Amino acid sequence: MDIPGLPARRAALSLIDAVLRRGETLEQAGSSALARIRGEPDRALARAIASEALRWRTDLDALIDSATQQVLPDDAKSRAVLEIMLAQVLRLETPAHAVIATGLPLLMGGPRRLAHGVFSTLMKGGAALPEMPTLPPAVSERWGERTAAIARGLAEPPPLDVTLREIDATAEWAARLGGTSLASGHVRLPRGASIESLDGYRDGAWWVQDLAASLPARLLGQGEGRRVLDLCAAPGGKTLQLAAAGWQVTALDVSKRRLERLRHNLDRTGLAAQVVTADARTWQPDQAYDAILLDAPCTATGTCRRHPDVLHRIGPRQIADMAELQSALLSRAAEWLVPGGRLVYAVCSLEPEEGEERAGKVALDRNVIRADELPAGFAPDHEGWLRTDPGMLRDEGGLDGFFIARWTKA
Missing domain, CATH: 3.30.70 (Alpha-Beta Plaits)
Structure with a gap:
């Protein structure tokens, strides 16, 4: 069926399905879901529809349930189609007639009349979304009293x-x-x-x-030719920061593909670093470092304003798996410092299991983060660690959620 705009909506539906059914990230799902879309504008539209549907899914589902006599199953295709239809009209300001024309064909052979009826009922009733997204119950339970502040930072893409x-x-x-x-x-x-x-x-x-992602490297200061290891370095923003600050950088990551992007940015910026493809759990350096920056693999829940799929993919199992890996990496990194060397640990996660709980088990001398080392609007906590979340600096556009800690080797 040759309907203008339909391929983008079909791709958005595939993206959401990949996230909710298979636990893929939007980026992972995009390689197949967007493969048949030629123009970048339509690819961007598909990503925007899927992102807004996931960002506001709890509230969209509440609207859908308010207009049906019998609750649709969570995994019903008609529910997903209604989610992307409502996301378009309520978040992307797409005209209702265009939403109907490109939404109902997604249910060919299915409950088109039901979807049309629910959508029309909600439009006639003046359906609207709240000022900030309602987060999934499991997420709200994990984040507790921080939930409202974080949710305020998710109302708009970054x-x-x-x-x-x-x-x-x-x-x-x-x-x-x-x-x-x-x-x-x-x-x-x-x-x-x-x-x-x-x-x-x-x-x-x-x-x-992201501004928050730039903070860990800032906390190592000027390099003055000293040696630093950027552990788990790809895609490379912190490597570039360290090189620009005068450090002699070794950038290590297990992903050859992601390191290609780092090499490209080194070439583009004219900055220098030694790039190593290796698994940090088995790799061994030939000498110790003056500083190590470990931006560890994590659940990335702190990036939920730009990657709302994490609100629906991440649970206790993924958090526990990442925490185990982070502990292993912290233990190895601590061995590779010269006496007096500094270790900065960072994760773009909002989960205490990946942040405060990991930091509390590091057997090095705590090097507290000071307020005068940070940009305006940031302050360390009582432990001398730094935590950011998407609700901070909201009037200026917000930022990602990070946990950052620093130690010195005796």
Whole structure:
């Protein structure tokens, strides 16, 4: 059926199915779900529909249930189709007639009349979403009293953050890019910017990196030619930061594919690092390091404002698996420091099991993070650790959730 816009909606439906049924990330699902869509605008539309449907799924389902006499099964295709239809009209401001024209054909041979009836009932009744998403019950239970603050940060997709190669040029690049700066070496731009067409991209003047993701490398300071190991380095933003700060960087990661992106950005920016493809659990360095930055593999629940699939994919099993891996990596990293060397540990996770609980078991001297080391609006907790969440700096566009801790080897 040749209906304009239908392939994008069909792809959005496939993306949601891959997340909810198979536990894939939106990025993983995209390789197959978007393969038949030629134009980038339609691919972007499919991603946007799926993302908003997942971001607001709890509230969309509540609307759907309010307009049906018999509750649809959670895995019913008609429910998923209604979710993407409502996400379009309520979040992406797509006209209702266009939503109907591209939504109902997804149920060919199925309950089209039911879906049409539910959608029409909700539109006639002035259906609306709350000011902030209602998070899935299992997520709210995990995050407890932090839930409301985090949810406020999820109401809108995030802006675009870039980190500058030359920190002293912050004001200049904020003006050239038409953005705002929340910290030295940082510029924030409205979402939707075409990255490769922006001033300075081809010259390697900056790279894309969330403001919170830039904090761990900042806490190692200037390198002055000293040796640092960026452990689990891909896709490479922290490697670039460390190289720009004068460190002699070894960037290690197990993923050859993801390290290709790091190498590309090193070439683009003119920065240097030794790149090593290896598993940190079995690799052994030839000498100790003055500093180590371990941005460990994690559940990435702190990235939920840009990757809302994590709200529906991550549970106790994934958290426990990641915590076990993080403990192993922390133990090995602690062995590779020179006396007086510093270790910074970071995860883009909102789960205490991956943050505070891991940090509490590290057998090194705690090197507390100070407020004067951080950009305005950030402060360490009573333990001297730093936690950010998507509800912070909300008026400025928010940021990802991170946990960061630092130690010194005696």
